[in-house]
Amino acid sequence: MKKTTFHLVLFTTLSLSHPVIGFASIFDDFFKTSKVQESKDKRLSEWRALIVDAKKDNLWQQLNRVNQFFNKVRHVEDAEQWGIEDYWATPVELLSANAGDCEDFAIAKFVTLKALGLNEAQLRISHVTINSTGQAHMVLLFQEKSGELLVLDNRKNLIKPLAKTEDLTPIYSFNNSNLWVSVTQTEMSKTGDPSQIKLWLGLNERLSKE
DSSP, X not given: OHXXXXXXXXXXXXXXXXXXXXXXXXXXXXXXXXXXHHHHHHHHHHHHHHHHHGGGSOHHHHHHHHHHHHHTSEEOOHHHHTSSSOOOXXXXXXXXXXXXXXHHXXXXXXXXXXXXXXXGGGEEEEEEEETTTTEEEEXXXXXXXXXXXXXXXXXXXXXXXXXXXXXXXXEEEEOSXXXXXXXXXXXXXXXXOGGGOHHHHHHHHHHTTO
């Protein structure tokens, strides 16, 4: 009897304070939020599964799987996504939002390939210029044993040698240990370490807490 009375009072209260349309909207918002959370959890679970599963793959398969996995995420500029001009997101932030811009893709691939056991000395996040538009862009470079640099670009699923990528001009590149300035399309000169890149330092601080 008490339970029936409680339900009646609760329904009456909700009905009076929220018209039928408003009441339905509450449930719509709830289910939308639930679906967003489910999608977020699914992407993060798929990422963790990729790191485990891809360890058995050969190098070329690992590069391609990681490149294509993150290239499915929506490209959204920082101003729209984060409300500031420049923000470097962690892989968790990128996948949780299902959105990010070029540096977020490059960072996520860098972190993931390191987690797969690739030598960080072969990985470089590279600030480049898109020649056709003059737009600043960021990609991940992987250096093969031959010294050839391969480009993992969020705009393309096909991985190509930097020497054959005519639409990009490298400006500078870095990893956790070194900073390079480009001399030619494929030649780079070490100039120090990335400690002067404040966004990189901030990113690593957040990574350490995830």
